[in-house]
Amino acid sequence: MLKNFWYACEFSKAVTNQPKQIVMLKQKFVLYRNSQGQVIALKDQCPHRGAALSMGWIDNDCIRCPYHGWQFQADGRCVDIPSNAPETPIPPKARVETYPVQEKYGFVWMFYGDLPEAERPPIPPLPEYDDPNFHPIFVEVKFNAHYTRVIENALCPSHIATVHANSFGAGFAQDPTIKPYEVQEENWSFNAKLKYSNFTKPKGIFRFFFRPSRTEINAKTTFYLPNITILESDFVRGKMLNFAIHLPIDENTTITKRIQFRNVFKQRWADRLFVKFHYKVCDEDRAVSESQYPRVIPDSLSEEVHTVSDALPLAYRKLRQKYLKMGWGLEPSESKLDNSNGNLMQPSSPSLVN
Numbered sequence: 038m039l040k041n042f043w044y045a046c047e048f049s050k051a052v053t054n055q056p057k058q059i060v061m062l063k064q065k066f067v068l069y070r071n072s073q074g075q076v077i078a079l080k081d082q083c084p085h086r087g088a089a090l091s092m093g094w095i096d097n098d099c100i101r102c103p104y105h106g107w108q109f110q111a112d113g114r115c116v117d118i119p120s121n122a123p124e125t126p127i128p129p130k131a132r133v134e135t136y137p138v139q140e141k142y143g144f145v146w147m148f149y150g151d152l153p154e155a156e157r158p159p160i161p162p163l164p165e166y167d168d169p170n171f172h173p174i175f176v177e178v179k180f181n182a183h184y185t186r187v188i189e190n191a192l193c194p195s196h197i198a199t200v201h202a203n204s205f206g207a208g209f210a211q212d213p214t215i216k217p218y219e220v221q222e223e224n225w226s227f228n229a230k231l232k233y234s235n236f237t238k239p240k241g242i243f244r245f246f247f248r249p250s251r252t253e254i255n256a257k258t259t260f261y262l263p264n265i266t267i268l269e270s271d272f273v274r275g276k277m278l279n280f281a282i283h284l285p286i287d288e289n290t291t292i293t294k295r296i297q298f299r300n301v302f303k304q305r306w307a308d309r310l311f312v313k314f315h316y317k318v319c320d321e322d323r324a325v326s327e328s329q330y331p332r333v334i335p336d337s338l339s340e341e342v343h344t345v346s347d348a349l350p351l352a353y354r355k356l357r358q359k360y361l362k363m364g365w366g367l368e369p370s371e372s373k374l375d376n377s378n379g380n381l382m383q384p385s386s387p388s389l390v391n
């Protein structure tokens with residue numbers, strides 16, 4: 038797992054003036070909105086006796102601990118200990134760790150790391166979010182798999198004809214060949230354009246996007262560190278874009294939060310059909326991702342066999358290794374979670390992990 042990046046940890050609509058626990062990076066955080074609607078993010082652990090602040094309540098834009106009622110400001114400083122006399126000084130260590138927050142594209146983004154603000158990698162662009170020609174749906178899926186395997190699954194073009202043979206991948210049945218493609222690399226990202234010349238009508242709702250005969254598809258796959266995949270598809274009759282956040286929860290759990298944009302069948306009545314089909318496709322991916330071993334993608338490229346169609350997953354492995362070697366991996370001391378109450382798995386490697 039990587040630090041020094043912005044993590045889209047929750048959909049904006051899910052964060053209210055009631056404390057909400059967020060689990061990611063093997064750690065627990067608490068989010069809430071103040072009276073101005075701003076999102077506050079803190080470590081979900083009272084420094085007094087370790088109670089989860091997310092079980093508490095909001096009082097004058099501060100959060101109260103559910104155990105002894107200690108009150109913490111948005112900057113993490115304790116401002117009230119009810120059991121103390123009014124003149125009693127509050128201990129300087131009575132603080133909760135806080136985290137920078139932004140709201141963008143319908144997500145709450147939290148920065149986890151130690152980089153100064155000016156040096157932090159940017160949140161990637163998503164112009165479709167404000168484009169009235171595109172209609173969005175919001176979905177969330179849980180995988181009992183390591184996030185590196187889930188990301189590679191999203192980046193892999195060659196599994197479609199096999200894993201999704203009973204859904205949109207049925208269109209590849211006559212010609213599953215993936216032609217060689219070039220990966221364009223940047224500091225925080227990479228992308229590749231792919232063309233499918235002989236795509237036939239698939240199963241499910243996507244059959245309405247295609248002519249009965251063969252259709253050409255222009256596709257683009259993009260990855261942004263630490264955990265974002267963007268899949269764009271031009272079906273001639275319409276376009277679709279999947280913007281996905283693959284959130285690392287622990288060694289064996291990933292939550293994918295996705296916005297799917299489409300510029301056809303934009304009526305709200307069609308959302309139910311697209312959501313249902315989306316979950317069908319995710320179930321197909323889940324079955325394979327949860328079966329993979331080892332759970333984490335290998336550090337060495339030589340441990341698994343690769344082909345030409347694996348250029349995108351290989352680019353991910355190389356980019357991830359680059360930042361792990363720079364020291365941007367979470368050390369065991371950072372991710373073992375003294376606020377996990379023993380519920381999350383601990384790193385097994387004495388060095389940088391995942």
